[in-house]
Amino acid sequence: MRHALDQHEHYTDLRGTRHPLAGMSSEEAALTLAFLDRHARLLHRGELGEYLLRPYPQRRAQDALDEQHRRLAATSAADWLRRTRLYRALTERASQ
Numbered sequence: 001m002r003h004a005l006d007q008h009e010h011y012t013d014l015r016g017t018r019h020p021l022a023g024m025s026s027e028e029a030a031l032t033l034a035f036l037d038r039h040a041r042l043l044h045r046g047e048l049g050e051y052l053l054r055p056y057p058q059r060r061a062q063d064a065l066d067e068q069h070r071r072l073a074a075t076s077a078a079d080w081l082r083r084t085r086l087y088r089a090l091t092e093r094a095s096q
Helices: 026-038 040-052 059-074 077-082 085-094
Strands: 010-012 018-020
Touching: 026 040, 026 077, 026 085, 040 059, 040 077, 077 085
Parallel strands: none
Antiparallel strands: 010 018
């Protein structure tokens, strides 16, 4: 999921189909944004869970991971989603 939200040139839907953002209409981009907004809490929980499942053997790396997890947990799902590259790219596309 992290990889999908880090995309900014295309969107990969739940079926694995890639949709180039340049080929999307503003209506399609707005619909995709609505879908992401609707599932923001679930996506945020998945991101939090990913951090919990990634232990690092090096203490310094684990400390950095713990700090990232604390920041992520303190961020609302909507704010976190708005910071992703895909969300920003779709917002730009929807406004065209």
